[in-house]
Amino acid sequence: xxxxxxxxxxxxxxxxxxxxxxxxxxxxxxxxxxxxxxxxxxxxxxxxxxxxxxxxxxxxxxxxxxxxxxxxxxxxxxxxxxxxxxxxxxxxxxxxxxxxxxxxxxxxxxxxxxxxxxxxxxxxxxxxxxxxxxxxxxxxxxxxxxxxxx
Amino acid sequence: xxxxxxxxxxxxxxxxxxxxxxxxxxxxxxxxxxxxxxxxxxxxxxxxxxxxxxxxxxxxxxxxxxxxxxxxxxxxx
Numbered sequence: 001x002x003x004x005x006x007x008x009x010x011x012x013x014x015x016x017x018x019x020x021x022x023x024x025x026x027x028x029x030x031x032x033x034x035x036x037x038x039x040x041x042x043x044x045x046x047x048x049x050x051x052x053x054x055x056x057x058x059x060x061x062x063x064x065x066x067x068x069x070x071x072x073x074x075x076x077x078x079x080x081x082x083x084x085x086x087x088x089x090x091x092x093x094x095x096x097x098x099x100x101x102x103x104x105x106x107x108x109x110x111x112x113x114x115x116x117x118x119x120x121x122x123x124x125x126x127x128x129x130x131x132x133x134x135x136x137x138x139x140x141x142x143x144x145x146x147x148x149x150x
Numbered sequence: 151x152x153x154x155x156x157x158x159x160x161x162x163x164x165x166x167x168x169x170x171x172x173x174x175x176x177x178x179x180x181x182x183x184x185x186x187x188x189x190x191x192x193x194x195x196x197x198x199x200x201x202x203x204x205x206x207x208x209x210x211x212x213x214x215x216x217x218x219x220x221x222x223x224x225x226x227x
Contacts, residue, residue: 038227054226055159057219060203085226097227117227125200126226127159138160139225 001073001081003065005056007088012037012098019082019100030079030102034113042092044139047132054087054096057125061085068119072101075115076108083116085126118145151175151214155187158221161197181208183218196223 002019016035020026026033042049065083072078084098099116103109121142128139155170162168170187178186180201184193199206200219212218 056226057156057158057200057203057221060200060219063203121227122224123205124226125158125198125221125224127222128225129159138222141223142225142227 001069001078002083003062003069004082004084005061005087006084007086009094010084010086010098012084012095015082015084015098016100020102023080023102026080026102029104031104032106032109033100033102034106034109035101036097036099036113036117037095038097038117040090040092040094040096044130044132049092049130049132051092051131052090053129053131053136054090055127055129056085056087061125064124065120068116068123071119072112072115076103076112077105078103078108078112081112081116083120085120085124087126151177153183153212153215154217155183156217156219158219160222161194161220165191177211177213179209180206180212180218183212184220193220194222197221198223 040052069081079102082098082100086096090096099113101109101113103112129136130139152171152173155172157165157168165188172183172187174186180199197220199208201210201212201216
């Protein structure tokens with residue numbers, strides 16, 4: 001299980017490939033991999049967003065991420081997982097977060113991946129501040145994750 | 151007793167500082183720590199609180215050497 005908090009741009013799909021290639025056990029055993037990639041949009045609530053700054057709480061953020069992975073491990077059979085989250089200044093179309101889960105079976109991989117990203121969004125101390133025009137404002141809260149109920 | 155008080159994100163900007171060192175002589179709850187550190191500002195309703203990097207309720211007692219943090223709802227991912 002690997003957690004990375006990174007301050008510069010990362011390529012999520014490359015990270016998944018590199019990680020999987022480096023873990024021989026995944027090649028032999030994993031029958032399923034589920035991947036979630038969160039990317040910065042260039043709009044929010046009808047406004048054009050030109051960039052974003054992501055702040056976090058060093059130490060607590062990692063601790064809470066370890067906790068949600070540990071909770072997922074008690075519910076689903078995970079062979080491995082890779083979680084990467086950006087902090088600092090981010091531009092539209094750059095990746096914000098990667099959650100990849102490898103498991104024996106699809107149910108465990110998909111459910112654990114969903115649980116990890118949803119738990120991260122409510123428990124891990126990260127905060128987004130968006131640049132809109134000449135001003136910047138803090139994002140008040142995360143959505144439920146569906147267009148219809150945003 | 152001494153505790154470090156930390157503030158993050160919009161709360162840090164609103165207060166104009168990122169941390170306080172607070173000295174007191176009897177155990178205080180997390181809520182009392184806020185009132186001691188910010189006597190002129192009621193705690194915003196949606197504030198989250200952590201002691202030693204774990205979420206806590208406002209009635210938890212804070213001990214000597216602890217780090218307590220106050221911050222707004224998280225918006226990562």
